[in-house]
Amino acid sequence: MWYFIFSKTFKQLKPKPQVHQGVELETPPSGLEREFHTLFNSDALQFLSELISTFQAEVDKVLNLRVLRKVQLDLTGELPGFLKDTAHIRNDPSWRVSPVPDRLHCRHVDVGDLSPCDTQRLIIGLKSTAQGLQIDFDDGNCPTYRNQIKGIYNVYQAVHNQFQDVPPISQAPVLMLRPRAWNMVEHNMMVNGREVPGPLFDFGLLMFHNAKLLLQNQSGPFFYLSKVESYMEARLWSQIFFWTEKKLGLPAGCIKATVLIECVLASFEMEEILYELKEHSAGLNCGIWDYSASFVNKFGHRADFLLPDRSKYVDMEKRFLHSYMDLLVQTCHRRGALATGGMAALLLPRDKESDLYKTVLRTVTRLKLLEIRAGVDGFMVYDMDLIEPMQKLFQLHSHGQNQLLQLREDITVTPEDLLTMPAGGVTLYGLRYNIAVGVLFIEAWLSGRGHFFYLGKVEDSATAEISRSQVWQWIRHQVRLEDDGTVVTRALVKLTLRNTDLFSTSTLFRDKQRLMTAVSVFIEIVQKNVFPEFLTTYLNLDHTFLSSQSQHENGQPDMVPKARL
Incomplete structure (x- = not known):
């Protein structure tokens, strides 16, 4: 793809892209030549080409299935429910996900929305006392070519201990790598004449350059998977993981992934998603805003699904959201998987003695205590000053490294629980x-x-x-x-x-x-x-x-x- 760049004084045509064995790659952004050539060596390009060529058709399939499902819902007016065809998976009490590595057993507090191209914040995170860092190429990151190259290279530097005065990767907070979701395309690379899926671009480069060293240091490779909408998409990720492990000479099942349940349709397939990824699962994650937005995405044209003012009427205590969180915790712990909560987006004021500081801390504490009591094994904060107080909160109100023994057998969640919109209007x-x-x-x-x-x-x-x-x-x-x-x-x-x-x-x-x-x-x-x-x-x-x-x-x-x- 060609871009013409205009200024007040001149018009410039970008240099021709590099072509390597069916891979067409745009030239590096100015100032990132060293990073570019480190990441895109011939072996890496060959690996990316094979990865994308192998799975492009399957990516197309799952995206088409999304469209088909939406059309079916619109034409029939039906509502989602627990699938009849997979009832045998839900009804079989015997299966469990594979145990997670030691470094994932205790992740009470992760730092969320850490855009990897933000070198300064990444370094601060690596020095922090958080148990994990969500290295976010998705929600908190704008995927310009510059940002992707800089971000992936920063991960490379962190894993290879190239940052000064930063703990080695075996001692730093564990990296939870979050590639882009299936809806995103990488415009700056083409394979076989097509722009490539954004998540395969991110995942492929992160795995090729870091997986073996992460594994040697018992620190990965660990991932977050965004916006998964069905067990078929989880199955695709499982196939990608097995293929990649074999291709890179890694032990089968060494990749571990936490799936973010950000779509209402996926909430009805949580057990199936865990089942498809059982060799690679690190659990499931629940959050509030992408999940709430998915109701508008799937049912927004229906008056019955009018979502009221989120600033006044939508929070995790509402029926459709606390039912979703309860079901996620119950599902995970029933299958031996970890359940993680959402991210605290509030920022603490600088003045620790101010009334506002105390109010913000009380608000975050109340919301996170709700998640702890629901049985989550960890959650995220954005503000790193919240790490210590939230870790203390977890230690005070939970037992041990995680809450896997909290099976939540006391709850039964129905489709009605998951689909009932909160009352309220618009302000x-x-x-x-x-x-x-x-x-x-x-x-x-x-x-x-x-x-x-x-x-x-x-x-x-x-x-x-x-x-x-x-x-x-x-x-x-x-x-x-x-x-x-x-x-x-x-x-x-x-x-x-x-x-x-x-x-x-x-x-x-x-x-x-x-x-x-x-x-x-x-x-x-x-x-x-x-x-x-x-x-x-x-x-x-x-x-x-x-x-x-x-x-x-x-x-x-x-x-x-x-x-x-």
Whole structure:
């Protein structure tokens, strides 16, 4: 794919891509030549080519199955349930996942949303007392070519102990590597004439350069798998893991993966997902915002699934969410797998003596105590100052390294429990908040960043997904605000945008232009007749991201994005 980069004074055509045995790879971003040539040596390219060639057709299949399932739900109006065809798996009490390595037994507190291209934060994380680091190429990362190369190379440096004054990988927090999800494509590499699946690009490079050393140090390779929607997708990952282990001469089953249950459809297939990955499973993870957004994704056009204001009516204590967490813990512990909770997005104020600091800490403590009492074996925080107090909380309210013995046999979760939307309406504050998060995420993405900070929280693609999903759904169903009965329409969204202070912090012309572009994209996406399945897919395939990405990576000033040529 060719990109033309324009400035006020010149027009430049990028150098020709490198071609290696069926692999077409864009030339390295300026300043990353050493990293590029370290990662993309001939052996690595050969491995990537074989990996992608072997599994491209299967990736196409699972993505088509997603489309088919959505069409079936729309045409029939049916609701998901526990699958009849796999009842024998759920009803067989004998099977268990393979035991996890020692380093995964106790992961009370991981650092989440750690974008690997952020070298400084990665180093701080490696020096921290966290038990694990979520090395996030997905939710908290913007996958520009520069960011991917820098991030994968930073992992390489961490594993090969090339960072100064950082503990060796055998003593540092364990790396939980999170490649992109199946909806993401890597534009800068082609194999057999096709752009490659983003997760195979990330996974392949991470495995090729780090797996053997991680294994030697009893520190991996460990992964998070994002946005898995069915057991068929888990089966594909299992096939990829077995193939990779054999190809790299690794013991079968040495790769361990935690599947993030971020889709309502997957909540009905958790046992099957564990079963498909039983040799490679490190457990399941539950979180709030991607999972909540999936209801709009799958059922948002149905009035029965109107999701109320998340800032007021949606939290893990609501029936559909606490049932999901209870079922996840019960399922995992029944099969000997670890269950992990979501990420605390709140940021602690600097002043530890302030009332605000105490309020934030109390809020995080209450929410995480809810997860501990549900039986989770660990969870994530973004703010590293929360590591120590949350570890103490875990030690105080749990027993031992994990809670695998908490089988939660006291609960029974029904499809109705999982599908009952919370009561509540929509507020003007909630509308403003969702609009701000959606727009500011798009602006961050166009700047090459995958997360940002707003009103004392870290916001990433998960919160952006629920934000834009709710605005789309409220417009679609013409809901009325609790405040004054005003109907939520496209015109109201535009008026609300004009009355916000989003532009007040933008002083440079290019910043204002980029923010105006983000506003335009947000308006465009929330008024679509057909709901765009993933915000990141929309941005990743849209010309606005591609053009801005090209400018950003060549060190040129950001400008109004132009059409892809």
